[in-house]
Amino acid sequence: xxxGGTVLAVGLLGVALVGCAGRDTGRGAGDDPGPARIMGKWTxxxxxxxxxxxxxxxxxxxxxxxVPTAEDPAIGRIDPAFTPVAVVLCGxxxxxxxxxxxxxxxxxxxxxxxxxxxxxxxxxxRRPDGEIICTADMVVPPWLALLDERGxxxxxxxxxxxxxxxxxxxxxxxxxxxxxxxxxxxxxxxGSPAAEAAGCAQRWADMVWVETTTGRTAPPAPAxxxxxxxxxxxxxxxxxSERGGGKPAGxxxxxxxxxxxxxxxxxxxxxxxxxxTACVTAASRFAVLRPLGGTGGPDRYVELDGCRRFLVVPPTxxxxxxxxxxxxVELLS
Numbered sequence: 328x329x330x331g332g333t334v335l336a337v338g339l340l341g342v343a344l345v346g347c348a349g350r351d352t353g354r355g356a357g358d359d360p361g362p363a364r365i366m367g368k369w370t371x372x373x374x375x376x377x378x379x380x381x382x383x384x385x386x387x388x389x390x391x392x393x394v395p396t397a398e399d400p401a402i403g404r405i406d407p408a409f410t411p412v413a414v415v416l417c418g419x420x421x422x423x424x425x426x427x428x429x430x431x432x433x434x435x436x437x438x439x440x441x442x443x444x445x446x447x448x449x450x451x452x453r454r455p456d457g458e459i460i461c462t463a464d465m466v467v468p469p470w471l472a473l474l475d476e477r478g479x480x481x482x483x484x485x486x487x488x489x490x491x492x493x494x495x496x497x498x499x500x501x502x503x504x505x506x507x508x509x510x511x512x513x514x515x516x517x518g519s520p521a522a523e524a525a526g527c528a529q530r531w532a533d534m535v536w537v538e539t540t541t542g543r544t545a546p547p548a549p550a551x552x553x554x555x556x557x558x559x560x561x562x563x564x565x566x567x568s569e570r571g572g573g574k575p576a577g578x579x580x581x582x583x584x585x586x587x588x589x590x591x592x593x594x595x596x597x598x599x600x601x602x603x604t605a606c607v608t609a610a611s612r613f614a615v616l617r618p619l620g621g622t623g624g625p626d627r628y629v630e631l632d633g634c635r636r637f638l639v640v641p642p643t644x645x646x647x648x649x650x651x652x653x654x655x656v657e658l659l660s
Contacts, residue, residue, distance in 0.1 A: 359404070359451070359452065360402065360403045360404055360484045361403050361404065362403045362404050362405075362406045363400070363401060363402060363403035363404060363405065363406065363409075363481040363482055363483060363484065364400040364401040364403065364481060364482075365406065365409055365479055365480075365481050366400050366479060366480050366481060367479060368477075368478040368479065369415065369472065369474050369478050369479070369480045371435060371509075371510065372415065372417035372433070372434075372435035372470075372510065373433070373435075373510070373512070375417070375472065375480075376417040376470045376472075379417035379418055379419070379433070379469075379470035380417070380418040380419035380433070380469075380470065400481065400482055401482070402482040402483065402484050403481075403482075403483075403484050404449075404483075404484055405445070405448060405449060405473065405481070405483055406481075409473075409475055409479070409481060410475050410476070411441060411445050411473035411474065411475060412439065412441070412474060412475055412476050413437055413438065413439045413441065413473070413474045414437070414438050414441050414444060414471055414472070414473055414474070414504065415435060415436070415437050415471065415472045415474060415480070415509075416434075416435075416436045416437075416438075416469045416470065416471045416504075416506065417433075417434070417435055417469070417470045417471070417472075418433070418434055418436075418469050418470060419431055419432065419433050419434065419514070420432055420434060421517055421518075424518075424520075426520065427519075427520030427523055427524070429517050429518035429523070429529075430513050430514075430515065430517060430518075431513070431514045431515060431517045432511055432512065432513050432514065433510075433511070433512050433514055434508060434510065434511050435508070435509045435510040435511075436506040436507065436508050436509060437506065437507055437509050438504040438505055438506050438507070440504075440505060441473075441504070443499075443500040443503060444497075444500040444501065444504065445473070446496075446500075447486070447494065447496040447497045447499070447500040448473075448483045448484070448485065448486065448497065448500075450486045450494060450496060450497075451486060452486050452487045452488075452494075453486075453487065453488045453489045453494065454489065455489040456489075459489050459490065461489075461490035461491075462490075466492045466493055466498075468485050468493055469501070471483065471501075485497050517529055517530075519579060521579065521581075522561075522579040522582075524583075525559075525561065525579070525581070525582040525583045526559055526561075526582070526583070526584070526619075527559070527561035527579055527582045527583075527615075528561070528579070529578065529579050530563075530576050530577065530578060530579070531561065531563050531576070531577055531579075531615055532574045532575065532576055532577070533563075533565060533574075533575040533576075533577060533609075533610060533613050533628070533630075534626075534628045534638055534640065534646075535610070535613060535628045535629075535630050535634075535636050535637065535638045535648075536571075536574075536575055536609060536610065536630075537573070537574050537575075538638055538646050538648065539603075539636065539638075539648065540573075556618045556619065556620070556624055557584060557585070557587075557590070557618070557619045558584070558585045558590050558593075558616045558617065558618060558619065558627075559582065559583065559584050559585065559616070559617055559618070559619050560582045560583060560584075560585050560614060560615075560616055560659060561579065561582035561614070561615045561616075561617070562579075562580045562581050562582055562612060562613070562614045562615075562631070562659065563577025563578060563579060563580060563612065563613055563614075563615070564577055564578055564580045564611065564612050565577045565578075565609070565610060565611050565612065565613070566578070567611075570609035570610070570611065571609045575609065577612070577613060580612065584619060585616070589658060592658055593616070593655065593658050593659065596651070596652070596654055596655040596658060597627065597637060597639070597649065597651075597655070600637065600649040600650055600651060600652070600655075601649065601650050602648075602649065602650060603634070603636045603648045603649055603650045604634070604650055606633070606634035606636070607634075608633040608634050609633055610630035610631065610632050610633035610634065610635075611632055611633065612630075612631040612632055613628060613629060613630050613631055614628070614629040614631055614659040615627070615628055616628075616629070624642070625639050625640055625641040625642065626639075626640045627639050627640075628640070629651055629655060629656070629659055630651065631656050631659060631660065632656070635650070635651040635652065635653075635655070635656060636648060636649065636650055636651060637649050637650075637651045637655070
């Protein structure tokens with residue numbers, strides 16, 4: 328089975344790519360990693376890397392997670408005495424579930440034609456020379472292990488470019504691998520049929536709480552609140568264990584496209600609201616309003632209980648906070 332761009336998972340660390348001049352990669356000229364630790368005979372991803380990919384895609388809280396049995400060995404350069412003959416990639420992906428929704432699957436894939444990859448992994452890091460421009464997108468490399476003909480394995484270091492991301496040669500070599508699936512196991516559901524039918528994600532973070540606890544918000548500006556495009560409503564319930572945390576995650580409760588009259592009433596309520604009052608009560612339910620297409624307009628978050636505040640996050644940044652009321656909550660209930 329051929330694997331393409333899914334080999335490297337890419338996530339944006341914000342709503343847009345941001346140029347940053349004079350980036351400091353935090354590495355000096357002499358701190359290239361040493362040789363990787365060579366491990367004994369390879370067994371499986373389930374034993375060697377039970378949490379591979381878990382930081383990229385979060386499963387539903389009630390899903391069964393494998394328990395790590397060992398710490399990751401030290402990542403480093405390929406020892407000249409170690410001759411790689413195969414690569415194994417451990418990871419996770421989302422697949423449709425029979426009957427609707429989606430599920431998270433852990434995978435183990437292997438490739439035996441790895442000449443280009445090994446050559447790329449032996450390249451040096453590229454060091455910045457003067458002022459450089461880097462984007463703020465974060466490249467999350469896969470969990471991979473190189474195997475020799477005796478079955479021993481190691482975690483190779485991925486050489487980086489001047490921005491601290493895997494070199495283009497490494498990314499191209501990974502993308503060109505001809506991978507065969509060795510194992511595939513379901514971890515648990517990540518999307519219910521109801522969330523899929525509503526066009527909503529199964530889980531979402533309470534961004535009103537996140538923004539108000541970090542103090543980055545500004546007073547509401549009604550000029551940024553109106554929306555010309557149709558909106559989708561997604562409502563989430565926050566488990567008691569998540570409330571008050573750094574980034575409370577809610578589970579999908581209900582949602583779907585907003586009727587035009589209801590949308591107009593919601594936007595009027597947002598546009599005429601006053602500044603948020605001082606409050607520290609975490610919400611047990613919150614609503615997310617987004618354009619039906621998913622992009623092109625601000626995201627709106629409304630606490631449906633607790634402090635009943637709302638947050639407007641334009642695509643260009645600059646989150647704005649306001650105070651909701653019972654009328655707004657009723658419109659979204």
